Amino acid sequence: MSVFEYAPAPESRAVVDVKPSYGLFIGGEFVDGHGTPFKTVNPATEEVLSEVAEADAADVEAAVKAARRAHDRTWSRMPGAERAKYLYRIARIIQERSRELAVLESLDNGKPIREARDVDVPIVAAHFFYYAGWADKLEWSGYGTTPIGVAGQVIPWNFPLLMLAWKVAPALACGNTVVLKPAETTPLTALLFAEICQQADLPAGVVNIVTGAGATGQALVAHPDVDKVAFTGSTEVGKAIARTVAGTSKKVTLELGGKAANIVFDDAPLDEAVEGIVDGIFFNQGHVCCAGSRLLVQESVAEEVLARLKRRMATLRVGDPLDKNTDVGAINSAEQLARIRELSAIGEQEGAGRWSAPCELPDRGFWFPPTLFTGVSQAHRIAREEIFGPVLSVLTFRTPSEAVEKANNTPYGLSAGVWTEKGSRILHVASQLKAGVVWANTFNKFDPTSPFGGYKESGQGREGGRHGLAAYLKGGDL
Amino acid sequence: MAARIDVRKTYKLYVGGAFPRSESGYSYPVEDAKGTFVANAALASRKDARDAVVAARKAFGGWSGRTAYNRAQVLYRVAEVLEDRRPQFVVAVQQSEGLSASRAGAVVDAAVDRLVWYAGWADKLTQVVGGANPVAGPFFNLSTPEPTGVVAVLAPQESSLLGLVSVLAPVVVTGNSAVVVSSFRRPLPAVNLAEVLATSDVPGGVVNLLTGDAATIGPWLAAHMDVNAIDLGGVRGLEPAEAGDALATDLEVAAADNLKRVRRAPAAEPDFTATPGLDTMTDFVEIKTVWHPMGV
Numbered sequence: 162m163s164v165f166e167y168a169p170a171p172e173s174r175a176v177v178d179v180k181p182s183y184g185l186f187i188g189g190e191f192v193d194g195h196g197t198p199f200k201t202v203n204p205a206t207e208e209v210l211s212e213v214a215e216a217d218a219a220d221v222e223a224a225v226k227a228a229r230r231a232h233d234r235t236w237s238r239m240p241g242a243e244r245a246k247y248l249y250r251i252a253r254i255i256q257e258r259s260r261e262l263a264v265l266e267s268l269d270n271g272k273p274i275r276e277a278r279d280v281d282v283p284i285v286a287a288h289f290f291y292y293a294g295w296a297d298k299l300e301w302s303g304y305g306t307t308p309i310g311v312a313g314q315v316i317p318w319n320f321p322l323l324m325l326a327w328k329v330a331p332a333l334a335c336g337n338t339v340v341l342k343p344a345e346t347t348p349l350t351a352l353l354f355a356e357i358c359q360q361a362d363l364p365a366g367v368v369n370i371v372t373g374a375g376a377t378g379q380a381l382v383a384h385p386d387v388d389k390v391a392f393t394g395s396t397e398v399g400k401a402i403a404r405t406v407a408g409t410s411k412k413v414t415l416e417l418g419g420k421a422a423n424i425v426f427d428d429a430p431l432d433e434a435v436e437g438i439v440d441g442i443f444f445n446q447g448h449v450c451c452a453g454s455r456l457l458v459q460e461s462v463a464e465e466v467l468a469r470l471k472r473r474m475a476t477l478r479v480g481d482p483l484d485k486n487t488d489v490g491a492i493n494s495a496e497q498l499a500r501i502r503e504l505s506a507i508g509e510q511e512g513a514g515r516w517s518a519p520c521e522l523p524d525r526g527f528w529f530p531p532t533l534f535t536g537v538s539q540a541h542r543i544a545r546e547e548i549f550g551p552v553l554s555v556l557t558f559r560t561p562s563e564a565v566e567k568a569n570n571t572p573y574g575l576s577a578g579v580w581t582e583k584g585s586r587i588l589h590v591a592s593q594l595k596a597g598v599v600w601a602n603t604f605n606k607f608d609p610t611s612p613f614g615g616y617k618e619s620g621q622g623r624e625g626g627r628h629g630l631a632a633y634l635k636g637g638d639l
Numbered sequence: 640m641a642a643r644i645d646v647r648k649t650y651k652l653y654v655g656g657a658f659p660r661s662e663s664g665y666s667y668p669v670e671d672a673k674g675t676f677v678a679n680a681a682l683a684s685r686k687d688a689r690d691a692v693v694a695a696r697k698a699f700g701g702w703s704g705r706t707a708y709n710r711a712q713v714l715y716r717v718a719e720v721l722e723d724r725r726p727q728f729v730v731a732v733q734q735s736e737g738l739s740a741s742r743a744g745a746v747v748d749a750a751v752d753r754l755v756w757y758a759g760w761a762d763k764l765t766q767v768v769g770g771a772n773p774v775a776g777p778f779f780n781l782s783t784p785e786p787t788g789v790v791a792v793l794a795p796q797e798s799s800l801l802g803l804v805s806v807l808a809p810v811v812v813t814g815n816s817a818v819v820v821s822s823f824r825r826p827l828p829a830v831n832l833a834e835v836l837a838t839s840d841v842p843g844g845v846v847n848l849l850t851g852d853a854a855t856i857g858p859w860l861a862a863h864m865d866v867n868a869i870d871l872g873g874v875r876g877l878e879p880a881e882a883g884d885a886l887a888t889d890l891e892v893a894a895a896d897n898l899k900r901v902r903r904a905p906a907a908e909p910d911f912t913a914t915p916g917l918d919t920m921t922d923f924v925e926i927k928t929v930w931h932p933m934g935v
Contacts, residue, residue, distance in 0.1 A: 287775065303768070303917075396898070403895035408888030415898070572897065591929045592785075601931040608774035612782050616925050617867070618898045623926050626772055628782065 167478065170485040172274045177265045179349065182212040185220055185372060186355035188227035189365025194220050196373060201348055204271035205482050205491040205526040213348050216371035221340070221380040224369040228311045228338040229386055231366030237308050237336040241297030248293030248333060250361040255286040258357065262350055266322055267482045269349040271491030271527070272445055274483050284607055285326040288625075291609035292330035295630060299335060302627060305636030308336030309412055310388035312633065313381040316351075317394045318344035318493050319448035319549075325351050327624045328391050329368060330609075335633035337389065338367045342381055345374040346494045379405075387411065391632060393450070396547075396573070396618050414622030414632040416450065416614055418547040419575030422568035423453030423604065424590065426561070427462045429580035433602065435469045438553070441578060441604040443477060443489055443531050447551040448497070450619070451576035453604055455544060456533075456555045457564050463557045467535065474518040474531050481523070489551060492527040501529050501550035508534045508543035513554070539570055547573070561586065565593040574616030578604045597623070650680040650826070652687055652850065653833030655694030656843015661851075662686045669826055672737025680826045683851035685859045688818065691847035692863055695789045695816035698844030703786045703814035707762035714758035714812050717839045722751045727831055728800060735799040735825035749912055750804040756914075757808035764813065764920055777933045784924035786814035787900055791860035793853040793873025799825035801911045803832065806870055809919040811845055818847045818860060820873060826850040853877065854886055861893035868900035868923050875908045 182198070184191040194214025201210050216224070236244065255262065262285070263277040272281070299306040312332045316324035321343055332339050343351035351370050358368045371377055375398075382390045383405050392402050393416040406413050423441050425434045441453025458466045482490035492498040509515050513534040522528040533553040537544050543554045558564040568577055577596040579587050591599040597615045600606060607613065607625075614623035622632050650669070651658040660666075663684035669677050681687075702710075721728065725747055732743040769783040790810045795802030799822045810817045821829030833848045849856060853873040861869055871890055877883040887904050894901050902922045 400895045400898060403898060404892045407891035407895065408884070410903075417898075587931065591927075594927075597925060597927060599927065599929045601929060603778070603930055603932050606774075606776070606778065606930055608772070608776070608780070610772040611774050611780050611930070612772070612926050612928050614926070616787075616927075621898060621900060626782065627770075628768075628926055 167486045169481070171481065172264055172267070172483045172485055174264055174268060174483060177261045177268070179211050179265070179268070183348070183352045183372070184214045185216050185224070186352065186368070186370040187220070187224045188369070189359065191355070194372070196220070196377070199345060199374070201269060201346060203268050204493050205523070207525050210268060211349065213352070213372045215373040216342075216377045218380045221371055221377060221384060224340045224371050225311060225313070225384050225386050227366035228340050228369050231364055232308070232311055232338040235364045236333070236338050236367050239336070241299060241336070244333065244336065245293045245296035247361055247363050248289050248296060248330065251357060251363070252286050252289035252293060254357045254360055255282065255289060259283070259286065262322060262353060264483070265353055266350050267490070269347045270318065270321060271482050271493050273487040273490045275485055275487065276445060281320055281323045284609065285322050288326040288330045288609040292334040295331075296334040299630070299634065302630045302634065304631050304634040307635040309633055309635055310337060311386060312337045312339045312389040312391060313384060313387035314339055314341040314391045315378040315381065315394065316341065316343055318347040319445060319450070321347040322350040322354065324393050325354060331624070331629045332391070332633050333367065335630060337633050340369045340371060340381055340387070342371050342373060342378050345372070348372045382406065389633065392416070399620065412632065414624070415620040416624060417618065417620040418573055419450045419452065419615065419619050420455060420545065420547055420571045420573045421451055421453050421576040421578065421596065422455045422457050423578035424564045424568060424580065425456065425458045425462070425466055426581035426583070426586065427459040428582050430582060430602070431462065431466060431469060434580040435466065435473050437578060437580060437602070437604040438470055439473055439477070442553045443551050444605050446490055446492055446529070448493060448549055449605065451598060451605065453576070453578050454548060454553060456553055457558050457567055458555065459564070460557045460559050467555065470533070471516065474533070477518055477520070477531050479520045479522065479528070479530060489531055492529050492550060495527055497549065498527040498529060501548055501552060504543055504546060504548045505532060505552055508537070508541065508554070511541045511543070513537045513541055513543060539567060545571065561590060565590060569595045572618040575619035576600065648678065650678050650830045650850065652681045652683055653837065653846070653848040654687065654691045655697070655847065656837065658833070658837070662690070669824070671734040677734055677827065680830065680850040683820070683849035683856055685856070687849055688856045688859045689863070691818040691849060692789060692860070692865055694844035694847055695818050696865055698842055699788060699816045702811070702816055702842060702845045705814070707765065710812060710814065711758045711761035713840045714754060714761065714808065717835060717841060718751050718754035718758060720835045720839045721754065721832070724831070724835060728828060731827040731831050732800050735822075735827050736797075746801050750801045753801065753804050754808055757812045760920060761812045764924075768917070768921055769926070772928070779931045779933055780928065782926050782928045784813070784921065785927050787923045787925055788815060788867030789865060790815045790817050790923050791863070791866050791869040792817055792819045793857055793869070793871055794819050794821050794829065795872055795908050795911070796822045796824065796876030797908050798911045800828035800832070802908070803829055805911045805915060805919070806872055807846065809915065810870070810923050813920050813924050815868070815923050816845045818866070819849065820853045820856050820860070821848060821850045822873070823852045854882070857886065857890050858893060861890040861899070862896055864897045866899060868902070869894055870902040871904040872902065872908070874904045
């Protein structure tokens, strides 16, 4: 099959001014950290982008104090309508600076500019816009109007700014103040967000950003004056946090890993299904907790689906994240690349058939081609463990009940996909799946009004929508 | 003429719709509030707890698949049968809690009313906590609460009937199945409630009642990988109080192994005569959101 050649269409990185170094954002000011500064690199080139301060326990203490003061003296006392206006301001500034944010996100994370520009940043703005509107309407939330206090929030590197928005917007709308720790490999958009808070004249201490790695996060969630812990990341760390807060009065929400089944029935619209499979696992290089990483395809159409899928995968453009035509960008870090390689090698050793899309990978940076495994059994590690990369495990089934059983045969339960033209089958299968989000004849859709979160070991609590307020109000248990 | 020799009852566990003895063979003496021996109750073991989880898991699919209307009817039927056996429960509450007949009667009435209240929630909670979400795109998007799964309940130590009913009903009315550890010192109302459940229309295994010590069975349930949630309320009233706190922390740590939903114990056993909050139910449901494109 012939495909059009694309000319390079690079987005300009001149739109964003990356400083050589960044401090911590505490009490409305950028201050020096007391830990060991670390470098953040562009995963597409391994170029050092900036040096970032590491918050030690004393810095975390200062940030929590600033947040407490802002909560007690200012933010929780402010009328909701006034809090709303700050959040609307932030939403507007994000829209105004969206190009800058998208480029910076792509640089620091490695994701294609097309996704940062068309998915991440617009949903970030929408999230602030949505929760701004709740700030003066909490009496209709069903969870009361009393904020919990100081929220300690720890977010991952796969959607750095989007995860910040999911955490910060509802927390602030409800009158809480926050100390947020971005991931160590992707701190830059959070630090730009700190500038946006200054630009919006957000009262000092309402948002505090402490950069660092696991130790900083641990100090934050364990801090006795943090009333609420919100974490998005691995199930392993999520469990450690659940143990840390045991016996305390801290409230917790966790958004953790997944191993979602994307179920394709024989009556599915196959072209749409193939697009959905591709979106499900190759969107954001597969660095998505709700990625459709297990394809369950009905045996009678498996061969055809695989043929179409491979044909489609061969057209994916892997490379320079800042090129507007790029579909699949860089793996976020050397460490993550090593994990993807290791699990893929295990997939081969365990007997699954490996196939990668033919594509040229750049010489520098961290890259992995879109890959699928066939002949995968439920016992294979690539069918059980979250790979968090562009790697799809393909399994087959014969009957709807077998599909459901296989889909649910995992300790995770974040999301699932169902592809069929038969409405009654969609509704039945959706009701049987143990997953917090079920995408039927679509995949990887997100919206501020739509609750997101997992069953079982994929987490506790929901983010987004009215349900997302529960985590940040004293009357909120769901 | 010699007085008639009464027929004494052997108190057993209620697991999978049957009344087994503890596999351990152990029982323990139950005294009334004045310290007079009443009966021996089965002392549930780790194995009993595990059997109860198996029974609860087996029952979960069928129970959660019932219509909400049907679950409401079944729970209402439990209230009917409980009301019908009111005198028996008044005696059990008197013995357990040392109340006068009239106050014990008020407790039983409140327990019946609580069951009726929760029965009515079965087909209403979905509308109250679920709904359509207006996403910015051509999609139908709906959130609904679904049962979490198998829920372990450490029932209150003091409020042996009203408290028990108040923590059990919200778990099962939402479609979960339950493994309940009764009050240790006051197990009689739980044993009697098991007989009510067995003669109502509650399918076997939906509710499993174990008499025994939350401090010894609790850790097995908290660490069990096929239990989805745990209500720690029953750690309150264990003596001494610090032991209850330490146990609560240990159980919450164990529950993290499979990220069970944990309903923490309140600082003190609550006043169960107050109208419960929605959280008694929503703590044991998961919000599921389904998306579908709209178009021709």
